[in-house]
Amino acid sequence: MQIVVIGGGIVGASIAYHLNRPEITGGADVDVLVIDRAHRGQATLAGAGIVCPWPSITATGAYLDLYLAGAGYYPTLIAELAAEEYRQRSIGYRRVGALVVSDHEEDLDAAQERTLRRAAGRPEVGAVTRITNREARSQFPLLRPGVDALRIEGAARVDGRLLAHAMLDATPEDWLVRPGLAELTVDDNRVTGVRVGDETIEADQVVVAGGAWTNELLEPLGPGMSVDVEPQKGQILHLRVDADTSTWPVLMPVGLQYLLGFEDSRVVVGATRETDSGFDTRVTAGGQAQVLEAALAIAPGLADAEIIETRVGLRPLASGLPTLSRHPEVGGLVIGTGLGAGGLTMGPLCGRLLAEITLDRQPSFDVSAYRL
Numbered sequence: 001m002q003i004v005v006i007g008g009g010i011v012g013a014s015i016a017y018h019l020n021r022p023e024i025t026g027g028a029d030v031d032v033l034v035i036d037r038a039h040r041g042q043a044t045l046a047g048a049g050i051v052c053p054w055p056s057i058t059a060t061g062a063y064l065d066l067y068l069a070g071a072g073y074y075p076t077l078i079a080e081l082a083a084e085e086y087r088q089r090s091i092g093y094r095r096v097g098a099l100v101v102s103d104h105e106e107d108l109d110a111a112q113e114r115t116l117r118r119a120a121g122r123p124e125v126g127a128v129t130r131i132t133n134r135e136a137r138s139q140f141p142l143l144r145p146g147v148d149a150l151r152i153e154g155a156a157r158v159d160g161r162l163l164a165h166a167m168l169d170a171t172p173e174d175w176l177v178r179p180g181l182a183e184l185t186v187d188d189n190r191v192t193g194v195r196v197g198d199e200t201i202e203a204d205q206v207v208v209a210g211g212a213w214t215n216e217l218l219e220p221l222g223p224g225m226s227v228d229v230e231p232q233k234g235q236i237l238h239l240r241v242d243a244d245t246s247t248w249p250v251l252m253p254v255g256l257q258y259l260l261g262f263e264d265s266r267v268v269v270g271a272t273r274e275t276d277s278g279f280d281t282r283v284t285a286g287g288q289a290q291v292l293e294a295a296l297a298i299a300p301g302l303a304d305a306e307i308i309e310t311r312v313g314l315r316p317l318a319s320g321l322p323t324l325s326r327h328p329e330v331g332g333l334v335i336g337t338g339l340g341a342g343g344l345t346m347g348p349l350c351g352r353l354l355a356e357i358t359l360d361r362q363p364s365f366d367v368s369a370y371r372l
């Protein structure tokens, strides 16, 4: 079966990865081509990479279910990738834990209650403990005095770009990612393949994992065929500090801002949530000020850090739920988008589910809520 995957973000990479796993294909003969335009604003490249859905205030209902399941899938995926002995590149993943911090004890009580309730039956959450400001500062030295913390042992951080590359690297070499802008070719209510430049590529199935650009891709299907997704701009800064930050926990002040360490003395602080941004990918003074102000309020020691990079990503934001679905009216078409602010957490699992949907196999998680 010839399958074209459009999009090389975390979702597209995970679809390709899973289409190469015998437990998903059941031994079926599958050939995959990934096509990626690498748009400026690709969310996977800009994403902070926090995998810690459990204390979330905003996630609810079927979105939360997928978010929690996505975090639960990480240990399996990481173990599989680590076992790919012949490819020795970094996966960009580390289980560093998270510190939820607040000046108000009742905020930490509520975060603890939510986390423990959601941790039931989920060993990946690990220990959930209250720690003093002194203990928290021994783990994240830039945290300001006076705030206590809730430590969540199982939280992790991931470099989305490295993880996507690692998944694509684990597929056969001739499934290479082809750079270019793909257009669907449609005949008699069936997608027959894609056009890239002046080349036409035929396919039995096309999977659209085009993130915030998904509705542009669906235009050839005609009016009224769009799905629930809009770009939401996020600006995020990378700073360099004079310390080894590789094992620092993710710092999550109650609210939407956060700080996390990576290798090479890097601290990532983010991020804006600019709903109705359209496809604007400019770095703006207001956006930078907002992110820096929040970061300095919780970690004043960052004032002396060097700004080394600003990234801008367009989150594929749904007003309702993500879409993980075969198209009900158009043959040969599967769509996966709308993962919003939790897409690096859910993306690997969603890629698996989309691979199963594409092969008409029973998905390993109930996807009925995300069907078109």
Ligand SMILES: Cc1cc2nc3c(=O)[nH]c(=O)nc-3n(C[C@H](O)[C@H](O)[C@H](O)COP(=O)(O)OP(=O)(O)OC[C@H]3O[C@@H](n4cnc5c(N)ncnc54)[C@H](O)[C@@H]3O)c2cc1C
Residues within 6 Å of the ligand: 006, 007, 008, 009, 010, 011, 012, 035, 036, 037, 038, 039, 041, 042, 043, 044, 045, 046, 047, 048, 049, 050, 051, 160, 180, 181, 182, 183, 209, 210, 211, 212, 213, 214, 217, 233, 234, 235, 236, 270, 271, 272, 312, 313, 314, 315, 316, 336, 337, 338, 339, 340, 341, 342, 343, 344, 345, 346, 347
């Ligand atoms: C600032 C920021 C911080 C974030 N932090 C976190 C976090 O801490 N934790 C978390 O879980 N999530 C986070 N996210 C969310 C997460 O990054 C996204 O939800 C996720 O990366 C979306 O992945 P995707 O594969 O659907 O889309 P994308 O990564 O955007 O990939 C879509 C790809 O499709 C390609 N494409 C589109 N149209 C075409 C076409 N016609 N032809 C060829 N290619 C095409 C694009 O070029 C792009 O490469 C964050 C996002 C942002 C912006």
